Amino acid sequence: MADFLRSLRLGGRGNPAQACARALCAEGVALSLLVGKDRTAEPLWCYPDLSARFEELQFTLGEGPGPDAVRTGVPVTEPDLDRVRPDRWPALLPSAREMGVHGVSCFPLSIGAIRVGVLTMLSDGDRRISDQQWTDATALTGALTGAFLDGDRRPDGDGAALGPGTFLEWPTGLHRAKVHQATGMISVQLGTSMEDALLRLRAFAYSSERPLGEVADDVIARRLRFDDDDNYADGDIDDLSGPHSPDAGKG
Known part of the structure; x- marks a missing residue:
């Protein structure tokens, strides 16, 4: 040492x-x-x-x-x-x-x-x-x-x-930047706070057994969207019908 x-x-x-x-x-x-x-x-x-x-x-x-x-x-x-x-x-x-x-x-x-x-x-x-x-x-x-x-x-x-x-050296590229960007997009989609939006993002990543960064990539690329009128957006993480793909049906 x-x-x-x-x-x-x-x-x-x-x-x-x-x-x-x-x-x-x-x-x-x-x-x-x-x-x-x-x-x-x-x-x-x-x-x-x-x-x-x-x-x-x-x-x-x-x-x-x-x-x-x-x-x-x-x-x-x-x-x-x-x-x-x-x-x-x-x-x-x-x-x-x-x-x-x-x-x-x-x-x-x-x-x-x-x-x-x-x-x-x-x-x-x-x-x-x-x-x-x-x-x-x-x-x-x-x-x-x-x-x-x-x-x-x-x-x-x-x-x-x-x-x-x-x-x-401090990190030159922030690996978590895409998570922040995706959180902001979800916040707008749901009309909720950034804190709640991050909780939704984390809950979906955990429920779908995927890394948070990978799910964030889908949100940023608009392959995945969170809608307030779906069950998941209301907080039911057992029903994954909330976040969905605009082009390919449910995500």
């Missing part, structure tokens, strides 16, 4: 997520930053692919250890998801087990009430994270929080500030 923190300070190259997982002795690692007015979790590092899929699952459902850590500002550790009460994350738990996620620990990037992001560690589920892993994760999130809040102050040879390097 000391070597990894040194790489952060020096603007390290390579795969930061893989290096981070190695430093933390974790099965997988994901780092998401909170961006935009609604503080959407935008993925920055993910390794391996399972971590990326788990982050997408949490974002689609709006529940899980990551959202809880962001909301409370304290770490959330569940080394064995099979032991978690089913009513805690009712939608997430069965899907996480199905994709092969066993243990999860999420550490918020925060100072007081300020939330910057969240670091997620995947484990094999055999044991709780060690004291050393906890210490390392806490040190890392503290360093990342300071870096993203303050920027990189390292001077170059002429005294000018250097960029943060690959390890600390």
